[in-house]
Amino acid sequence: MQSKRQQIIDILKERGNATVETLSKELDISSVTVRHHLDVLRSEGLVNEPVVRRRATSGRPQHAYSLTLKAGELFPKSYDNLAAQLLDEVKARYDTREVNVLFEGMARRLLADAPHPVDGDTVEERFDRAVQFLNQKGYVARWEQNLGGVVIHTCNCPYEGLARKHPELCNMDFNLIASLTGFTPERVCHVTAGDGSCSYLIREDVFNL
Structure with missing residues (x-):
């Protein structure tokens, strides 16, 4: 798995969910690139369909992404x-x-x-x-x-x-x-x-x- 995708997975694991905007800032890559990686991860069954999250202030709603249960298998278990x-x-x-x-x-x-x-x-x-x-x-x-x-x-x-x-x-x-x-x-x-x-x-x- 490419390192950026692994970083996205790690961030989603730590935070529970994140928007494209948040991931873009965290990884210092464009929103377009983030969306591409998310699309790939969704096709692999590792990321859920985005959930609409309303902003506290006015503006367009954000879409929050989270990991699937399958993605949990990528992390070490004891x-x-x-x-x-x-x-x-x-x-x-x-x-x-x-x-x-x-x-x-x-x-x-x-x-x-x-x-x-x-x-x-x-x-x-x-x-x-x-x-x-x-x-x-x-x-x-x-x-x-x-x-x-x-x-x-x-x-x-x-x-x-x-x-x-x-x-x-x-x-x-x-x-x-x-x-x-x-x-x-x-x-x-x-x-x-x-x-x-x-x-x-x-x-x-x-x-x-």
């Missing part, structure tokens, strides 16, 4: 650090059994809107629905049939940085796969072990393809 500290605190305060109960509760919440296996479904329908749900949750999942059965690949771990220190999250994913498919899987690849994905094998002797 979600992983906060989550890691919370998990560390939980483990420091509770014993293993209580920690496991907490993670089981998290899994139930995650599964609250999940599709459940239905009698009469084909295996293909069951795996298609499971993968669709996983993709909605950011796992970048797919499944394939191989000689040993069916393998579900999750190519993105939504909490990879945390899972390396907190394997309970990996166990939660394992149980998630089991609940979605109705079959007990076997983890054959693991991102935290250096593999490109977490992959789960459901052996062919469990069902008939």
Whole structure:
């Protein structure tokens, strides 16, 4: 992103909103140039449509620009650090059994809107629905049939940085796969072990393809 556009984003983040006139003075560039940069940022979904702001004195109304929610993703976040500290605190305060109960509760919440296996479904329908749900949750999942059965690949771990220190999250994913498919899987690849994905094998002797 060009530096002037980044400066515009920074100013809007600091002030909440700003007019073309304000941005022009702050950046020492013409109003025409400011409008061009704003048009580009709007086309990229980073700046909202301008809101009319009445002047305190007489004169033409001004148009104030602000950032979209998408633009917020451009700024550093500390979600992983906060989550890691919370998990560390939980483990420091509770014993293993209580920690496991907490993670089981998290899994139930995650599964609250999940599709459940239905009698009469084909295996293909069951795996298609499971993968669709996983993709909605950011796992970048797919499944394939191989000689040993069916393998579900999750190519993105939504909490990879945390899972390396907190394997309970990996166990939660394992149980998630089991609940979605109705079959007990076997983890054959693991991102935290250096593999490109977490992959789960459901052996062919469990069902008939």
